[in-house]
Amino acid sequence: MxxxxxxxxxxxxxxxxxxxxxxxxxxxxxxxxxxxxxxxxxxxxxxxxxxxxxxxxxxxxxxxxxxxxxxxxPKIRVGELVKEPLLLQQGETVVLTSSTELADESFIPIDYPKLTESVFPGSLIYINDGFLQLECLEVSGKNVKCKVIVGGELTSHKGVNLPGAGVFLEPxxxxxxxxxxxxxxxxxxxxxxxxxxxxxxxxxxxxxxxxxxxxxxxxxxxxxxxxxxxxxxxxxxxxxxxxxxxxxxxxxxxxxxxxxxxxxxxxxxxxxxxxxxxxxxxxxxxxxxxxxxxxxxxxxxxxxxxxxxxxxxxxxxxxxxxxxxxxxxxxxxxxxxxxxxxSKTGIYQMKKAMSKMNLQIDDIIALQINEALQQLPIKYVLVPTASGETCRRVSRFRPDSWIIGLSRYPNTCNSLAFQYGVYPIFVEGTVTDWEHTAFEKLKEYGIYAPGELVIITQGQTAGHGKKGGTNLLKFIRLE
CATH class of the missing domain: 3.20.20.60 (Phosphoenolpyruvate-binding domains)
Incomplete structure (x- = not known):
């Protein structure tokens, strides 16, 4: 591959x-x-x-x-319209309602029982990511009378936003x-x-x-x-x-x-x-x-x-x-x-920002790896990992080299799928020699290149999916 x-x-x-x-x-x-x-x-x-x-x-x-x-x-949505699509014309008046019993097909049901507690005259109501915009004119019972500011076609189940309003829903x-x-x-x-x-x-x-x-x-x-x-x-x-x-x-x-x-x-x-x-x-x-x-x-x-x-x-x-x-x-x-x-701008900005942080050992290792990547033609950074933390710390410098995250934990491999420049590889079973295992995996995946220089990180072992702490890096020329 x-x-x-x-x-x-x-x-x-x-x-x-x-x-x-x-x-x-x-x-x-x-x-x-x-x-x-x-x-x-x-x-x-x-x-x-x-x-x-x-x-x-x-x-x-x-x-x-x-x-x-x-x-x-807790997404607030338009309910089931009696007739759709419903065309809202700019300047016209429409009625939103939290009632489950619609007076006629012109009423727009809203699946939010506390609608009338969240809006007041002058409130803006956005529908369908703001493509439709209404202004509240009057609140009465379970109904909200609105003026259409920006019109268009409305269909059932579109999202409703009440910017600046108190929304009485649990996230x-x-x-x-x-x-x-x-x-x-x-x-x-x-x-x-x-x-x-x-x-x-x-x-x-x-x-x-x-x-x-x-x-x-x-x-x-x-x-x-x-x-x-x-x-x-x-x-x-x-x-x-x-x-x-x-x-x-x-x-x-x-x-x-x-x-x-x-x-x-x-x-x-x-x-x-x-x-x-x-x-x-x-x-x-x-x-x-x-x-x-x-x-x-x-x-x-x-x-x-x-x-x-x-x-x-x-x-x-x-x-x-x-x-x-x-x-x-x-x-x-x-x-x-x-x-x-x-351009190298991202690397310089990251190093400058990190200089103001309280750095940990893992951060120093990541900085050293980044320095090596700037100076040497390194093919891969090989990272045996329980938590994925070292992969993430190296990744923030956005290196040109791939970071190969090797883990015995499927949940760690899944999490590394979200990380820039990290290629996760699942390693099944117990591992006694991570260096040997890493090279075997490179061969299995068809990405082992004799003569290439790689870095492998090492650290103490932690429990399932927990941070262990990286405290060593090693340069190896593949044979």
Missing amino acids: MLPDHKTKIVCTIGPSSSSEEVLRGLILKGMDIARLNFSHGELCHHRELVHRIRKISSEMGKIIAILVDLPG VTEKDLLMIDFALDEGLDCFSISFIESADDVKKVREYAASKGKQVFLVAKIEREQAVQNIDGILLEADAIMIARGDLGVEIPIEDVPIVQKKIIHKANLLSIPVITATQMLESMTSNIRPTRAEATDVANAIVDGTDAVMLSAETAIGKYPQDTVEIMAKIAKQTEKWRSK
């Missing part, structure tokens, strides 16, 4: 367009690293079939594909917990948590999984203003971050989104926490064979910012060209990484 020609990870949302075995194989060949299952849609029995299918194909192809369960969270719902139970029973351990507001929301899921005797990898989705305000605490609790720009772009002023994205990515990079940049990255490819220039630039800018992964949503879930979309994403990543490597 050949290692990918790009190191940015690609997340693909799996849906009707991509659920067949043939298309899934194509997505993996083109560059998919993570398969996202959106539990807001579809039946659990269908998700079970997809899990089994993805595992079967990834095993046959010899590549670790992490499966990310995206929990629905982690009972439905989420039931879905976690299902996923854990299927052996899944990667979850993204929607609409979180603080670190406590992440902790709730972690503690719930722990009560079931499970360790989980948790991705905190940043899509509410409160989450942006509490980002430092969230970063200390979460295993990864997703910048979900769809809802975020209506929860905060849209002109603030690019800078918020940059700040969050930088904070996460410093802490070696993987970041996924999501929403509308190549949206036009849902129906077109090529993206817009602006979309290609958006993907490239996220990579320059330091994102570990880029995500495709509708593009691969319901789009006409799922495989072509992944191929384009990979090509953009390859060219952007090539430019960043020549």
Whole structure:
């Protein structure tokens, strides 16, 4: 096999367009690293079939594909319209209602019982990621009379945002917990948590999984203003971050989104926490064979910012060209990484930022590895790991060389699928000599190159999936 020609990870949302075995194989060949299952849609029995299918194909192809369960969270949505699509005309008056009994087909049902407690005259209400905008005129009983500011077609189940309003919903719902139970029973351990507001929301899921005797990898989705305000605490609790720009772009002023994205990515990079940049990255490819220039630039800018992964949503879930979309994403990543490597700006910025940190031994080792990579033609950095921590610390410098993460723990391998420039390899059974095992794995994967220089890290052994601490690195010329 050949290692990918790009190191940015690609997340693909799996849906009707991509659920067949043939298309899934194509997505993996083109560059998919993570398969996202959106539990807001579809039946659990269908998700079970997809899990089994993805595992079967990834095993046959010899590549670790992490499966990310995206929990629905407390998303406020339009209910079932009596007649759809409903055309909202700019300037007209419409009525939103939390009542389950509609007076007539012109009423718009909202699946949120406390709608009238969250809005007041003058409140703005955004529907479908802000493509439809309403202004509250009057609140009465269970009804909210609104003026249409930006109109268009409305269909059932579109998302509703109430920016600046108090929303009386728990970020982690009972439905989420039931879905976690299902996923854990299927052996899944990667979850993204929607609409979180603080670190406590992440902790709730972690503690719930722990009560079931499970360790989980948790991705905190940043899509509410409160989450942006509490980002430092969230970063200390979460295993990864997703910048979900769809809802975020209506929860905060849209002109603030690019800078918020940059700040969050930088904070996460410093802490070696993987970041996924999501929403509308190549949206036009849902129906077109090529993206817009602006979309290609958006993907490239996220990579320059330091994102570990880029995500495709509708593009691969319901789009006409799922495989072509992944191929384009990979090509953009390859060219952007090539430019960043020549400019060296990311390395200098990271070293400067780290000089102000309280560094640990693992950080010093990572710095030494980075220095060696700048001076010597090193093919791979081989990292035997229990937790994946050393891989993540080396990765934040965005090296040109692949970091090969070797682990006996499947959950660690899954987590490393999210990390820029890390290729995870599962090692079965007990290992007495990691150096020998690493070389054998390189041969097994067909990437052993005699005469090439490699680095291998070593450290004390820790328990299952726990940090052990790297305190040694070794240079070896492959024979």
